[in-house]
Amino acid sequence: MITIIDYGTGNIRAIENMLRVLGHESRISGVPEEVASASKIILPGVGHFDYGMRQLRSSGLIDVLDEAATSRQIPVLGICLGAQLLTRRSDEGTEPGLGWVSAETRRFDRSRLADSLRIPHMGWADTGYQAGHPLFDGFNETPRFYYVHSYHMVCDDPVNELCHAVHGYRFVSGIAKDNILGVQFHPEKSHRFGKRILDNFAKWIPSRRVGEQA
Amino acid sequence: MKRMRVIPTLLLDRNGGLVKSVRFGKRTYIGDPINAVRIFNEKEVDELILLDIDATVDSKGPNYAVIEDIVSEAFMPVAFGGGICSVEQMATILRSGVEKVVLNAAPHGNPSLIGEAVARFGSQSVVGGIDVKKSLFGKYSVFTHSGKRNLGKSPTEIAMQFERSGVGELMVYSIDRDGTRVGYDIPLLQGVASGVGVPVIACGGAGTLDDFIEAHEVAGCSAVAAGSMFVYQSSTQGVLINYPTRDQLDDHVFSRLQCNLESRTL
Numbered sequence: 089m090i091t092i093i094d095y096g097t098g099n100i101r102a103i104e105n106m107l108r109v110l111g112h113e114s115r116i117s118g119v120p121e122e123v124a125s126a127s128k129i130i131l132p133g134v135g136h137f138d139y140g141m142r143q144l145r146s147s148g149l150i151d152v153l154d155e156a157a158t159s160r161q162i163p164v165l166g167i168c169l170g171a172q173l174l175t176r177r178s179d180e181g182t183e184p185g186l187g188w189v190s191a192e193t194r195r196f197d198r199s200r201l202a203d204s205l206r207i208p209h210m211g212w213a214d215t216g217y218q219a220g221h222p223l224f225d226g227f228n229e230t231p232r233f234y235y236v237h238s239y240h241m242v243c244d245d246p247v248n249e250l251c252h253a254v255h256g257y258r259f260v261s262g263i264a265k266d267n268i269l270g271v272q273f274h275p276e277k278s279h280r281f282g283k284r285i286l287d288n289f290a291k292w293i294p295s296r297r298v299g300e301q302a
Numbered sequence: 303m304k305r306m307r308v309i310p311t312l313l314l315d316r317n318g319g320l321v322k323s324v325r326f327g328k329r330t331y332i333g334d335p336i337n338a339v340r341i342f343n344e345k346e347v348d349e350l351i352l353l354d355i356d357a358t359v360d361s362k363g364p365n366y367a368v369i370e371d372i373v374s375e376a377f378m379p380v381a382f383g384g385g386i387c388s389v390e391q392m393a394t395i396l397r398s399g400v401e402k403v404v405l406n407a408a409p410h411g412n413p414s415l416i417g418e419a420v421a422r423f424g425s426q427s428v429v430g431g432i433d434v435k436k437s438l439f440g441k442y443s444v445f446t447h448s449g450k451r452n453l454g455k456s457p458t459e460i461a462m463q464f465e466r467s468g469v470g471e472l473m474v475y476s477i478d479r480d481g482t483r484v485g486y487d488i489p490l491l492q493g494v495a496s497g498v499g500v501p502v503i504a505c506g507g508a509g510t511l512d513d514f515i516e517a518h519e520v521a522g523c524s525a526v527a528a529g530s531m532f533v534y535q536s537s538t539q540g541v542l543i544n545y546p547t548r549d550q551l552d553d554h555v556f557s558r559l560q561c562n563l564e565s566r567t568l
Contacts, residue, residue, distance in 0.1 A: 099396055099397065099399055099400065102376075102399040105374050134427055135423050136422070139422065169424075206500060208500075210426060211307050211524075211525070234349075234379055236401065237426065274379070277377060277379045277401065278377070279343075279346045279377050282377065
């Protein structure tokens with residue numbers, strides 16, 4: 089079952105609500121034994137990077153998540169802070185991230201923003217995406233999503249850039265490495281555009297695993 | 303195209319009903335909030351603000367059951383305010399499906415509240431609410447408790463104080479313009495927005511789409527909120543939950559905002 093990780097940060101009910109309306113069963117859990125049996129994982133999160141990592145650790149979830157993402161290689165979708173936690177580190181704190189994707193999380197560069205642009209970046213933004221990626225399957229128009237963030241992800245290798253938006257400058261708003269996906273925006277709060285993302289994720293069966301040849 | 307957020311503001315009373323006030327006084331019953339939120343959901347509104355306008359006055363905490371019901375099918379960002387005075391209350395509210403809390407009265411009695419909230423939930427989850435009344439002599443003062451208690455401080459002072467505490471956003475609500483539909487109090491908004499770096503939401507007085515443009519272009523607000531405009535028919539004042547279409551907003555508002563190719567965020 090799709091398991092939404094409950095580690096004490098932010099708004100998890102909204103994700104469950106949207107999945108329910110889409111007809112996908114999900115459960116909210118922060119219990120390591122239950123997460124160990126998940127078929128898909130959504131890692132949500134709103135808040136401070138260090139607080140998020142510490143919560144994951146104190147809930148005893150790091151090992152079981154690591155096993156799910158890198159050994160069992162089940163589909164994982166990080167949302168907002170949950171996406172940033174997939175990276176190695178963040179300007180926001182000192183805790184190491186999960187580091188599953190070769191990327192890091194940086195603060196919006198104030199010096200590159202016009203005075204009229206504010207931090208946090210808050211609002212709806214047109215979002216371009218990697219053509220053909222299953223998470224973005226079926227969009228006939230440029231999707232717009234709701235963003236709320238002061239930090240954004242930066243990939244070591246552009247091959248892991250899943251999607252992007254513009255706030256003063258173009259920033260990576262989603263990352264992907266095989267079964268592991270993360271989006272900076274909130275699909276659960278982005279009307280039909282977000283519904284499509286969560287529906288695509290719920291239906292997604294990764295066609296090949298890490299290390300296999302195309 | 304440059305865009306901005308256009309946000310219906312819904313007021314809840316102590317019975318959990320949806321009401322609309324005029325100058326924070328006389329109230330009209332609008333209907334069932336769940337039904338209204340469902341309609342706004344279908345209309346794909348950018349965001350919603352829900353304010354319980356009796357909770358602080360009644361010294362009651364937030365009504366979690368009502369909040370949870372209202373947001374269970376709200377697939378847009380929702381901010382909730384009213385009666386919140388602890389981080390634990392915020393945790394419960396945010397967990398139920400709400401993105402942001404609006405803090406208005408409580409930070410004045412408990413100056414560390416915003417800092418604690420920001421450390422736990424991040425600045426983007428905390429909105430500083432500032433309700434403002436203008437005196438006969440034209441002086442702006444901040445009020446709490448649904449306009450009943452005068453703090454004796456200026457909105458710019460409170461705005462800067464909230465910003466220093468770490469709020470991610472400010473909502474500036476003109477009590478004098480509430481429910482009047484004569485346009486925003488532009489000098490008030492301009493004074494606040496020019497003094498802070500966080501986004502400012504304009505509230506109180508919106509009557510037409512042109513008012514949105516003025517709040518952005520002249521006052522420097524990042525988002526616009528409106529109550530009456532989205533719950534009443536324009537001509538008859540009959541209750542009608544409404545919201546401009548994406549095309550109307552594009553053609554009448556966003557296309558007329560100062561061209562700024564740097565930003566494609568609304």
